[in-house]
Amino acid sequence: MAASFANTQVSGKVANRQVAQGRVAPFRATGVRKTAGTQIPSFYFAGVSVHQRVIAVSGARSVSRAVQTVFAVKDGAVLEGRKLRVAVIGGGPSGACAAETLAKGGVETFLIERKLDNCKPCGGAIPLCMVEEFDLPLEIIDRKVTKMKMISPSNREVDVGKTLSETEWIGMCRREVFDDYLRKRAEKLGASVLNGLFMRSEQQGTDGPFTIHYTSFADGSKMGTPATLEVDMIIGADGANSRIAKEIDAGEYDYAIAFQERIRIPEDKMKYYENLAEMYVGDDVSPDFYGWVFPKYDHVAVGTGTVVNKTAIKQYQQATRDRSKVKTEGGKIIRVEAHPIPEHPRPRRCKGRVALVGDAAGYVTKCSGEGIYFAAKSGRMCAEAIVEGSANGTKMAGEDAIRVYLDKWDRKYWATYKVLDILQKVFYRSNPAREAFVELCEDSYVQKMTFDSYLYKTVVPGNPLDDVKLLVRTVSSLIRSNALRSANSKSVNVSFGSKANEERVATA
């Protein structure tokens, strides 16, 4: 980040000619206001007027200039002659929604995505409120799931979804279709979508612009060509293995490994899964998560995940396949995929003018492992905060604006995350706890509360009397299930605190 001012290497598409003419030329020629004559705009930096000039060199030749000036702009200073430039690294739901909101707000946006047809391993479930909030067309939704089945370790099945009205459903979509739609929409609104892989970034001083080095695949080659981009702010939306997070030293987080097999099953079996998803709980399937069978557009995805015992993920997958064996008989595996899922936010979600959103920030809920809605919403909220802080792209925005987004996010969704965390800690502890969980889900009050909070993303306080009854029922269910646990049971107890993964699992 401490690039020496005398030796700035900038390679790009801007020709020498423009420099010779003394015109101010930002890296991309869009949105440039041509200055009259040879007037060079100046800014006040630390009280001293500083001349601003971008020195651009074509090709890969590095030229060191004797006079290189600092291109530093303080937060809140008015940007003359150009709009605020923001690069969004990663074009998934969080990146695309951030880019869309930025572009709508008048900020010059670059969206860098490495694989435009990426078929992301994902459950693919989106809540009802997302369709409304993000104006999603119903075409991108493959299936509307209206029934969820929860299956306990002793195969007790409970139909969750009795309380859903006819207009309520969980949407299942294909990530490649979904992501593509959002990116195209961002592009239509004015964001520039660049096909490239982010390599590294450098910042010229604490208030200077970022130089992003990326490998551009615009020419269609597999290897790509190195390219650079100069921007004022960066939003890291590049997912669970975020490079931006590494760059800003955001810290590590615990993550689950989710493993999924896509299986094409015969028509009659597919009919059963037409609008039904299944959740298998038990410590054969996962010690601290659940196994699932989710219907996709013409096949089902059978998978499971775990945090504490990642090396045994294949065993858990086999157990999930076994539990759903009869219902998915005669199927053919068409794809095997795995991906990390963050368990909690990173210790530092922003640094200077770099913000993290979505999976890169770690916004995945516990218990259900839901991430798409929160990714998209965080991208949007971050972009909104930047648009507001920069007064629609006319002023420089910085960490203060990003922290406004972080604060708003925490205050709005903390309750949702905490409730799901409590549910996980209480009901994913052991097999008896899971049996109690399934038993409790039979009740329609529980189902209504669960779906209301999932579909509309608000923790609605119900009738206090019903809540007390539910509490009593929860406690009695847990007591009964634990009493029914055999004295020499070999099942495990999992705790969810700060201990290392190996120490969190203990036999009963």
Add this chain to the structure above:
Amino acid sequence: MQSALLNRTRGAAFKATRPNACSRSVVVVRATAETVVEKKERRLSPLERGGTLSGDQAAGKDAGEKARAMATGSTGAATFLQIVDGRFVDDRWIGGRWDLNQFKDSKGEVDWDKVIDAEVARRKLLEESPIPSINEDPVNFDTSEIPWWAWVRRFHLPEAEKLNGRAAMMGYVLALFVDSLTGAGLLEQQESFLGKLALHICVFAILLVRTSSDLDKYKGLIDEATFYDKQWNATWDGVKRPSEAESQ
């Protein structure tokens, strides 16, 4: 003379065994077993005498299921807690629930302890060898079918007895100890504030700390309850939230 008499008797006895046709005016002496029997009452066989009970009164005194099956020669008529072909089979498990009629004891009331035992065994079996979930074989048994007092009697009372015993022993020893130190009798001890406090601490400690691993468990719980909050607030280390800064 005596031998002649003996001979004759012998001879008569011998003649008695011969068919009538070959005797010449001989008194046929038949040997008959004389028992005092009444027409209506048959004498009981050895298996039915000597304190043998029958019917309802003998219920529950049979040998175990397997032994009975072997003795009567019936093969596999009784299946208990088995997994056959990926399905859970048990004679008492009908329609996805325990058939409570088969758990009735001699008085005709459901023996809930046996139901609890059966369910514990079923869960353990399925834990060790999970079976696929089959739509045609739903599980309909809900543990709330077992009445609350069965749970209390089976699980709570033994534990309660143990804890009450501990409390009584601790109470007595502590009372003696305090009495020897301060000379205050049992009633006087309870009237002081410290006495009441000590009483409460003692009782709650006995209730909450039952095994030596409980202390670690509670520490772990406090850590678990606060860990997620810490992770979320990590990004605000040393930085004030805008909403807080505003309100100040």
